[in-house]
Amino acid sequence: xxxISKKFLDLEKSKKTCLISYITAGDPTIAVTPExxxxxxxxxxxxxxxxxxxxxxxxxxPTIQRACERALKQNVSCFDIFQAVENFRKKDKTTPIVxxxxxxxxxxxxxxxxxxxxxxxxxxxxxxVDLPHEEASDIVNVFKKDNLESIFLIAPNTDLSRIQKxxxxxxxxxxxxxxxxxxxxxxxxxxxxxxxxxxxxxxxxLPLAVGFGIKDAETAKSLSEDADAIVIGSAIVKIIxxxxxxxxKINDGIMDLMKPIRLGLDESGHxxx
Amino acid sequence: xxxxxxxxxxxxxxxKYGYPDENGHYGIFGGTFVAETLIKPLQDLKDTYYxxxxxxxxxxxxxxxxxxxxxxxxxxxxxxxxxxxxxxxNIFLKREDLCHTGxxxxxxxxxxxxxxxxxxxxxxxxxxxAGQHGVASATxxxxxxxxxxxxxxxxxxxxxxxxxxxMKLLGAEVIPVTSGSxxxxxxxxxxxxxxxxxxxxxxxxxxTVAGPSPYPELVRDFQAIIGREVITQMQDxxxxxxxLVACVGxxxxxxxxxxxxxxxxxxxxxxxxxxxxxxxxxxxxxLNKGKVGVLHGNRTYLLEDENGQIIETHSISAGxxxxxxxxxxxxxxxxxxxxYKSATDEEAIxxxxxxxxxxxxxxxxxxSHAVAYTxxxxxxxxxxxxxxxxxxxxxxxxxxxxxxLEGIKI
Numbered sequence: 001x002x003x004i005s006k007k008f009l010d011l012e013k014s015k016k017t018c019l020i021s022y023i024t025a026g027d028p029t030i031a032v033t034p035e036x037x038x039x040x041x042x043x044x045x046x047x048x049x050x051x052x053x054x055x056x057x058x059x060x061x062p063t064i065q066r067a068c069e070r071a072l073k074q075n076v077s078c079f080d081i082f083q084a085v086e087n088f089r090k091k092d093k094t095t096p097i098v099x100x101x102x103x104x105x106x107x108x109x110x111x112x113x114x115x116x117x118x119x120x121x122x123x124x125x126x127x128x129v130d131l132p133h134e135e136a137s138d139i140v141n142v143f144k145k146d147n148l149e150s151i152f153l154i155a156p157n158t159d160l161s162r163i164q165k166x167x168x169x170x171x172x173x174x175x176x177x178x179x180x181x182x183x184x185x186x187x188x189x190x191x192x193x194x195x196x197x198x199x200x201x202x203x204x205x206l207p208l209a210v211g212f213g214i215k216d217a218e219t220a221k222s223l224s225e226d227a228d229a230i231v232i233g234s235a236i237v238k239i240i241x242x243x244x245x246x247x248x249k250i251n252d253g254i255m256d257l258m259k260p261i262r263l264g265l266d267e268s269g270h271x272x273x
Numbered sequence: 274x275x276x277x278x279x280x281x282x283x284x285x286x287x288x289k290y291g292y293p294d295e296n297g298h299y300g301i302f303g304g305t306f307v308a309e310t311l312i313k314p315l316q317d318l319k320d321t322y323y324x325x326x327x328x329x330x331x332x333x334x335x336x337x338x339x340x341x342x343x344x345x346x347x348x349x350x351x352x353x354x355x356x357x358x359x360x361x362x363n364i365f366l367k368r369e370d371l372c373h374t375g376x377x378x379x380x381x382x383x384x385x386x387x388x389x390x391x392x393x394x395x396x397x398x399x400x401x402x403a404g405q406h407g408v409a410s411a412t413x414x415x416x417x418x419x420x421x422x423x424x425x426x427x428x429x430x431x432x433x434x435x436x437x438x439x440m441k442l443l444g445a446e447v448i449p450v451t452s453g454s455x456x457x458x459x460x461x462x463x464x465x466x467x468x469x470x471x472x473x474x475x476x477x478x479x480x481t482v483a484g485p486s487p488y489p490e491l492v493r494d495f496q497a498i499i500g501r502e503v504i505t506q507m508q509d510x511x512x513x514x515x516x517l518v519a520c521v522g523x524x525x526x527x528x529x530x531x532x533x534x535x536x537x538x539x540x541x542x543x544x545x546x547x548x549x550x551x552x553x554x555x556x557x558x559x560l561n562k563g564k565v566g567v568l569h570g571n572r573t574y575l576l577e578d579e580n581g582q583i584i585e586t587h588s589i590s591a592g593x594x595x596x597x598x599x600x601x602x603x604x605x606x607x608x609x610x611x612x613y614k615s616a617t618d619e620e621a622i623x624x625x626x627x628x629x630x631x632x633x634x635x636x637x638x639x640x641s642h643a644v645a646y647t648x649x650x651x652x653x654x655x656x657x658x659x660x661x662x663x664x665x666x667x668x669x670x671x672x673x674x675x676x677x678l679e680g681i682k683i
Contacts, residue, residue, distance in 0.1 A: 054581075054582065055453060055582040055583040055584075056453065056458060056459075056462050056568060056569070056583050057462075058307075058308070058462050058465045058466065058569070059308040059310075059466075059469070061466070062452070065452055065453075069452075069453075072582060075580070077580045078580065102567075103306060103567045104566045104567045104568060104575070104577065104581045104582075104583070105580055105581035105582065106581070107565075107566055107567060107581060108564075108566065108577065108579070108580060108581030109581070129308050130306045130307055130308055130567065130570070131306060132305060132306075132307065132309060132312055134296060134304075134305060135304055135305065135306060152309070153308060153309040153310075154309055155308075155309040155310035155312070155313070156310070157310060157312075157313040157314075157472070158309055158312070158313065159313075162312075166309075177308075177309065177310060180310055180469060180470060180471075180472055180473075181310075181466075181469060181470040182466050182469060182470065185470065
């Protein structure tokens with residue numbers, strides 16, 4: 001069983017909602033990335049989403065674009081990121097890691113090589129933001145061969161028949177983009193999102209994560225009633241941005257942000273299965 | 274074969290050429306590489322376009338706008354003094370600089386704006402480099418009574434301040450883009466972000482034959498009026514078209530000229546911006562120097578580093594300063610149907626001056642790249658052969674740039 005499947009199974013047994021945390025690899029430096037990943041786990045994170053920096057992150061808001069720019073200023077490459085994952089894996093063998101990025105850096109390395117190196121370093125799944133399922137069959141097959149799962153996005157304007165098509169390519173979990181907009185946007189409508197999550201859950205068998213625009217414990221708690229996982233991204237990246245040169249402060253900031261969210265999720269007593 | 278310029282948008286080449294395929298692919302190029310939220314609006318756009326593109330009412334509206342608002346057909350002008358001076362092939366200029374707003378860009382914006390109106394959208398967004406597409410978008414938005422927001426790199430705003438003011442006069446909001454290299458590619462990123470956020474009421478008018486499917490196809494179809502008119506105009510004076518020359522940034526004016534000539538005996542030359550020189554690395558010539566990759570929704574040739582990060586490009590002309598190129602050009606290159614050459618900043622500036630003095634036509638700096646290559650080409654061809662240059666835009670917007678190079682303050 002994959003790390004991701006095992007994680008969702010364990011959480012289901014203990015009736016907990018999965019907490020997924022996003023950071024951009026190499027922000028503020030690639031050397032610090034494994035330590036920040038440790039902090040995320042200590043603060044209650046179940047799955048880590050590691051952003052692969054790209055020069056033109058079209059689906060991301062200004063916070064994550066700046067994180068990409070900080071990482072790219074130091075020429076952080078996919079190879080550096082694999083090394084960081086390997087370092088993290090020396091201590092932590094159970095927390096699933098999802099690489100999230102854009103297609104071009106992967107194409108430059110080549111699907112086969114990227115997939116093999118990612119898998120060998122201890123990555124569990126890949127989410128390619130600008131790759132809809134129509135263009136994805138080749139890469140998904142390569143990933144499958146290396147036991148990497150393929151995470152796909154679904155959006156508020158994705159209809160149910162398309163969601164079912166996407167779920168045929170997807171493995172691990174499905175990632176529902178909670179709003180029309182970029183990462184870190186601020187116009188999340190909770191009731192509408194919950195309604196849509198309910199409909200999607202009926203149509204698919206995979207665990208359902210929800211992200212984009214979730215910044216606090218209250219929102220996370222409320223959405224957890226209808227989702228299997230909550231993704232926090234830009235809110236964490238903002239903490240890293242604020243205290244770029246101080247590892248202790250970054251760690252403290254992550255604890256202050258994430259512990260209440262973890263607590264909120266645990267209070268809600270996830271029962272949806 | 275006598276053709277008319279008022280026929281369906283792609284009567285040419287559908288059988289013998291047939292790109293893109295039904296999923297928007299041009300061989301390995303093109304496609305739809307966007308985040309999931311944009312899939313639905315792209316599908317809606319494609320459905321609308323396919324429903325309308327051969328619809329008589331839509332075509333009538335489009336051609337009426339072309340004639341009465343854009344000022345089509347544009348003249349095909351025989352540049353006699355330039356021809357005599359170069360002592361080579363005859364040079365004809367397709368005068369897209371005489372279109373309303375001063376460049377070919379409006380052929381496409383008027384077409385897309387009519388689509389936007391048919392789809393019930395009330396707000397138009399656009400990205401712009403040199404400002405010509407921004408001006409053309411702001412113009413048609415005013416024409417059709419729609420709100421218009423234009424994204425423009427901070428660097429380009431500085432280079433093209435006159436066009437910024439024009440857009441404002443036309444009632445558009447110009448939003449400076451300060452991320453990345455602060456040029457056209459970053460403006461495109463911001464426009465995509467706006468679109469993803471305001472997708473319900475907003476139509477994104479892409480200015481070139483790039484972007485996700487169906488944009489490369491519909492922009493080409495709207496611009497192909499250029500080549501169709503050239504066919505008719507050259508037939509009217511009983512001249513053969515031996516060579517076609519156009520500058521290539523994203524490549525909309527070039528594809529507009531070339532598309533109706535694909536699979537004919539006319540030779541085609543697309544001219545990229547070599548900037549300081551192809552060997553210096555400071556250029557905007559992905560077809561000459563790029564690698565295949567994915568950016569802004571399509572697979573094409575790109576200028577990128579060894580890690581697949583998009584690199585900053587350089588050209589004296591803001592409109593060519595883009596690291597990618599339309600996917601159809603990538604295919605035409607690989608099929609060997611078009612030759613892609615380049616001209617440096619210096620050659621373009623020289624051509625800018627030469628055409629101004631010899632013919633009394635001040636070309637845009639983008640267009641000057643095509644003119645510069647033609648100087649070489651004309652001399653290599655026979656005197657009874659004919660070259661058509663797409664004179665895609667006029668140079669008024671570039672006066673500041675050129676004056677500054679010569680140390681003149683205006």
